[in-house]
Amino acid sequence: MAPDKSTPFPIPNYNRLCFLKNIIRNPNIEVGDYTYYDDFNDVSNFEKNVKYHFDFTGDKLIIGKFCMIASDVKFIMNGANHLIDAISSYPFAVFGNGWEHAMDGKKYPVKGNTIIGNDVWLGHNSTIMPAVQIGDGAIVATNATVVKNVDPYSIVGGNPAKEIRKRFTQDKIDFLLKLKWWDWPVEKITKHVQLLTSADTNALKNID
Numbered sequence: 001m002a003p004d005k006s007t008p009f010p011i012p013n014y015n016r017l018c019f020l021k022n023i024i025r026n027p028n029i030e031v032g033d034y035t036y037y038d039d040f041n042d043v044s045n046f047e048k049n050v051k052y053h054f055d056f057t058g059d060k061l062i063i064g065k066f067c068m069i070a071s072d073v074k075f076i077m078n079g080a081n082h083l084i085d086a087i088s089s090y091p092f093a094v095f096g097n098g099w100e101h102a103m104d105g106k107k108y109p110v111k112g113n114t115i116i117g118n119d120v121w122l123g124h125n126s127t128i129m130p131a132v133q134i135g136d137g138a139i140v141a142t143n144a145t146v147v148k149n150v151d152p153y154s155i156v157g158g159n160p161a162k163e164i165r166k167r168f169t170q171d172k173i174d175f176l177l178k179l180k181w182w183d184w185p186v187e188k189i190t191k192h193v194q195l196l197t198s199a200d201t202n203a204l205k206n207i208d
Contacts (some may be wrong), residue, residue, distance in 0.1 A: 001190065002187070002190045003019075003133070004032055004076060004187070005019060005033045005109075005186070006019075006022060007019060007022065007056055008022040008023055008076070010036075010169060015020065015037060015043070016039055016041075016042075016043065017036055017037070017038040017039075017043070018036060018037055018043040019033075019034060019035070019036055020035050020043075020063070021033060021035065021067065021092075022039040022044065023043060023044065023046070023138070023163070024047065024158050025047070026047055026050070026053070027146075028053065028055070028058075028059070028060045028061065028069070028130070029047070029050060029053075029060070029061045029063075030060060030061070030062045030063065031063045031143045032063060032064045032065030032066070032067070032118065032182075033065050033066075034065055034066045035063055035064070035065060035066060035067040035068075035069065035167075036048055036067075036068060036069065037069045037073075038069070038070055038071055038138065039071045039072075041071075041143060042073075045071075046069075046099075048207075049072065049073060049075065050074075050075045051074060051075065051076050051077060051078060051080065052076060052077045052078070052079035052080035053077040053079060054077075054079040055077075055105045057078050057079045057186045058110070058181065059077055059078045059079075059112065059113055059114070059130070059131075060113040060114070061075055061077065061113070061114045061116075062113055062115045062116065063116040063120075064116060064117045064118035064119070064120065064182070065118045065119070065182040065183075066118055066119045066124065066182050067116060067117075067120045067121070067122070068120070068121040069122045070117060070121075070122060070123050070125075070126075070142075071122040071124055071125075072124055072125040072162065073122045073123075073124070073125070073128070074125075074126075074127045074128070075126065075127075075128045076127060076129050077113055077114065077128055077130055077169065078108075078109070078110045078111060078130045078131065080112070080113075080130065080197075081108050081109045081110070082108065083106070083108065083109070083191070084109070084128075086106075098179070098199060105194075110192065111130050111131030112130075112131040113131065114128060114130060114131055114132055115133045115134070115137035116128070116133075116134045117133075117134055117135050117137070117138065117152065118136045118137075118180075118182040119124060119136055119137050119182055120134055120135075120136070120137065120138050120140070121139045121140065122134075122140045122198055123136075123139070123141050123142040123143070123144065124142045124143070125142060125143050125188070126140045126141070126142065126143065126144045126145070126146065127144070127145045127146065128140075128146045129145070129146060129147045132146050132147070132148065132149060133149045133150070133152050134146065134150040135149075135150055135152030135154070136151070136152045136153070136176075136177060136182075137152050137153035137167065137173075137176060138150045138152060138153060138154050138155070138156070139154075139155045139156070139167070140156055140157070140161065141155065141157030141158070141161075141164070142157075143159070144156060144157045144158060144159065144161040145158075145159040145161055146160075146161045147160040148160070150163075151163070151166075152170075152176075152177055153166060153167040153168055153173045153176065154166050154167065159195065168201070172201050175204075175205075176201065179204060192204075192207055195207065
């Protein structure tokens with residue numbers, strides 16, 4: 001047995017935590033199996049916290065499997081960008097009335113998709129800036145503002161977020177990245193769940 005990945009609320013009588021994939025409606029947000037979102041008030045706040053995510057921009061928020069997303073985590077998407085190399089960064093064109101052609105021949109910067117790996121923990125009230133990529137197994141501390149890519153299995157915190165430490169030695173990180181346990185059949189995950197909640201990476205080398 002394993003939790004049903006298709007149920008929105010996997011904990012009985014508790015609707016402040018959801019398997020996120022089952023409540024997302026925006027086609028430009030992709031979420032992997034078993035990733036959960038916990039909200040102090042209402043899990044529908046998740047999409048409200050994906051900021052400046054305009055259809056015409058076309059960028060995506062892609063979140064892997066088995067991620068843990070705390071309340072008030074915010075994703076700032078590319079629609080928030082202004083011109084920074086121009087004399088003024090003011091968005092004249094959106095107001096029309098003689099300013100509608102201000103952006104002719106120009107484009108607002110779009111840096112790319114925001115990508116969160118697998119088994120990533122995003123702490124309460126953290127903020128992820130546009131096009132950031134967070135590696136598998138990483139942890140983002142409470143109140144951190146992540147402005148650049150985060151290495152796999154590292155812990156970052158602060159504003160701007162900086163690496164605090166790696167979770168494991170590089171040899172163990174390389175092994176875990178190759179192992180990709182999150183891609184196992186759920187039956188295999190269930191069989192070895194006690195190992196996955198231990199620090200014994202050597203034991204993982206000998207499982208079937």
